[in-house]
Structure formats: structure tokens, C-alpha cells
Amino acid sequence: MDRRRKVPNPLALVVLAWLLSQPLHPYELGRRLQGSGQDRHIKYTRSSLYMVVEQLARAGFITEQETVRDGQRPERTVYAITDTGRTEFYEWLRGLVAEPQDEYPQFAVALSLLSLLAPREAVALLRKRQEALTTKVEETRKLMQEAIDNGVRWIFLVEEQYALAMMDAESRYLTELTSSLTDPGYIRSWQETFGSIT
Amino acid sequence: MDRRRKVPNPLALVVLAWLLSQPLHPYELGRRLQGSGQDRHIKYTRSSLYMVVEQLARAGFITEQETVRDGQRPERTVYAITDTGRTEFYEWLRGLVAEPQDEYPQFAVALSLLSLLAPREAVALLRKRQEALTTKVEETRKLMQEAIDNGVRWIFLVEEQYALAMMDAESRYLTELTSSLTDPGYIRSWQETFGSIT
DNA sequence: TCTATCATGTAACCAGTTACATGATTTT
DNA sequence: AAAATCATGTAACTGGTTACATGATAGA
Incomplete structure (x- = not known):
């Protein structure tokens, strides 16, 4: 029934949510997470963000869309959500809303x-x-x-x-x-x- | 102020608690965790138990006391809590009671x-x-x-x-x-x- | 122009989980 | 006596965190 998520980290869920409306690169994702205050309800660090993005890409939920370079700054890779990513997002969200998780305060x-x-x-x-x-x-x-x-x-x-x-x-x-x-x-x-x- | 715990896994806390009253080997610890229902409020698997025990030993909070062998079963190593382990336990417990942790449901x-x-x-x-x-x-x-x-x-x-x-x-x-x-x-x-x- | 801080990421390490192994005991 | 399950642990892999790196911009 409840297939285990390929990328179970909740950070992945909010990444998918942001990508729903437009492609973004990881750094910008990080800025928005902080800006929106969502980082108050999630464990977030820049490193884990890069990790999660990589995992999402491996799982096929997002794809590398283009690599832009702005002056001499490091290259930024822009990712876009895929169709399976969209499906994964909504299924996951519905599950989280409807089924209490076992957590361990x-x-x-x-x-x-x-x-x-x-x-x-x-x-x-x-x-x-x-x-x-x-x-x-x-x-x-x-x-x-x-x-x-x-x-x-x-x-x-x-x-x-x-x-x-x-x-x-x-x-x-x-x-x-x-x-x-x-x-x-x-x-x-x-x-x-x-x-x-x- | 709040020194970060050397072995932050909550499983370590309950291991220390059990060893407070007597030395035990990991397998027996596992049995008691389950028997007492404490495993309902903690993430526990046998493997993570062995891991945590190892970490506690490395940190000096417990020591290998003896290795017994019972027939042809694998050897079981019995661990005892040390003085610093006792101190760690009480400090940790007090902290957990007095200070709400940031958790992320x-x-x-x-x-x-x-x-x-x-x-x-x-x-x-x-x-x-x-x-x-x-x-x-x-x-x-x-x-x-x-x-x-x-x-x-x-x-x-x-x-x-x-x-x-x-x-x-x-x-x-x-x-x-x-x-x-x-x-x-x-x-x-x-x-x-x-x-x-x- | 020197210093601080922002922008952006990689690498190395440690924790935790899943899968595997194997002799002993109990059940059928 | 074969099958199942208990007792006990190790190994291999993956995830997550901490530490490090480095050019760009802004402030003194």
C-alpha cells in the first residue's frame, strides 16, 4: 500500500513544491526556503539541499534543465520538475495529510x-x-x-x-x-x- | 552552554538508563527495550543498537566488561556504565526535560x-x-x-x-x-x- | 585597497539502515 | 528429520552533516 518514498527526506517535498511553479537552481531554492519561513518547519542546510536535489534527479522527479553561468560565479544548474515528480509530490502530500506518521519526540x-x-x-x-x-x-x-x-x-x-x-x-x-x-x-x-x- | 552530545541518538539515552542498574549485553538490552514498551517512543532496530553501543564505548560512557560464551552461540559482550556515562546520562535527561527541542513533525x-x-x-x-x-x-x-x-x-x-x-x-x-x-x-x-x- | 561577507559549491567523514550469515532450538 | 524461528551478530551501502574552497561584491 504505502510504497516507501524514493526520497523520503521532507526537504524533498518542499523542493518539489517550489519547482511546481517554475524551474530553479539549488541556491535560489535555498533563498526561497528561508525567505518564506518554511525553513522553520524543516531541517534544512545548504548541503542537504544539494544532496536532496541530486537524489531527486537520480529518482527522475526532476531534471537538469540548463546550466547558466553569470560572470565568473560558479555555474548554476537549473532543475525542472518532471511529470512523475508532479505525481510523486501530490501523492506524498496527500499521504502526509491523511495519515499520521510515527514520529519520536x-x-x-x-x-x-x-x-x-x-x-x-x-x-x-x-x-x-x-x-x-x-x-x-x-x-x-x-x-x-x-x-x-x-x-x-x-x-x-x-x-x-x-x-x-x-x-x-x-x-x-x-x-x-x-x-x-x-x-x-x-x-x-x-x-x-x-x-x-x- | 549546551555542549553537543557526543552520542546524540536518543537510543543511547535509554541504553545508559538500563545500564544504570546493571551491566548487560546488547541483545539483552534489545529484549528489555521491547519488553518494557520503550521501543514505542524511540527508533530502535537491532543494528542501530549495536551501533549506538559501539559509539557509547568509543565515547567512554560504557566499557566492555567481559565476554561470555554460552554453548556454541556467538560471544556476547557485556557492557557496564562508567562514571562519566552516569554523569552524561543525568545531564542529558535534565536537559531534555527542561528545554524543548526543535523537532520537525x-x-x-x-x-x-x-x-x-x-x-x-x-x-x-x-x-x-x-x-x-x-x-x-x-x-x-x-x-x-x-x-x-x-x-x-x-x-x-x-x-x-x-x-x-x-x-x-x-x-x-x-x-x-x-x-x-x-x-x-x-x-x-x-x-x-x-x-x-x- | 584591504577586509568582510555573499554566492556557490565540493569533499570527507560519520551515522543509520538494509541485507546477509549462521548455529541453536522448537514445532510439525 | 525437515521446516521454521530464535539468538546473535557483521557487512555493505546510503544518507546527512561538518568542514573546506574560492571568486565577487560591498563597506571602511
């Missing part, structure tokens, strides 16, 4: 080891996290407001809305969790179980 | 490209996702209930609680989003902007 691992920290310390650390989250939420809100003031339509901000919803939920969960951790019953049982170690 | 990327899908289709796909999420939520609930029935204490289920909270929040966000996408104003403006393309 590091915080879940940390939580699974939370019993190894003394309750007092755990609570202090979780509060610190909550503060950091609050800061990030404010930054995101500001970013969105500025975008809106500049006439950006909401559809181009859904990913930020989503991030906000997630951070908000995490924050509420943290409140609940710290409250459970300060329960005297838990503190006592922690001391009985782990108090001797360390 | 694929769904955020998909959302940032949502405008490329026709509103009707986008809504249909999002509804499908929501159903899938509901199923996962139910599975997790069941898992937790079974664990509790078997006497597992809540502290060993916090990571599942967290996952639940996140899935729940995502689901609520999806409701909001689909409702925005069915707004006639949006549908019209989409047709004006993208209706011509494909």
Missing part, C-alpha cells in the same frame, strides 16, 4: 525516564520547560501577527497555528503533570523505591 | 503546503487523519488501562499520557481547521488563486 523518551529523577527536581525542570514554552508561544504569536499585518492570508499560517495548538496542549499537560508529581503519596513512594540509589 | 510541512490542494480534497484528507487519530487514541487508552490493571504505576505511563494529550489537541485543531476550510470565502478565493492551475 525526544520529550516522550525523557518522560519515560522521569522516575529516575527525584520528584522535587523533576518538578523544577518541568517548570523551566513550561517557561520556555511560554516564550516560544509568544514569539510565534508575534510572528503570526506581523504576517497578518503584512497581508499574509491565514491559509499560509496554518502550520504556525498548529504549532501553537501543540505547544499550548503541552503546556497544559505540564501543569497537570507537575501537580501529580507534588502529590505526597508519590513523593513517599519514590523515596521508598529510589531513595537509596545515588 | 512532518505534518507541519504538509500543512505549510495545504494551499496546494483543493479545499474539498483537503477537508476529506483531514477527516481521514482525524479518524486515524481517534483509532490511535483508543489503542493507547486500552494499552494504558491494561497496564494499570497489571499494577503498573502511573509514573511509568506518563509518556503515554503525554502522547494522548498531544493527539487529543491535534484532533481538536483538525476540527477547527476543517471548519475554516469549508468557509465559502476561502473556497472562492482558492479558486481565484489556484483554480486555473491543474
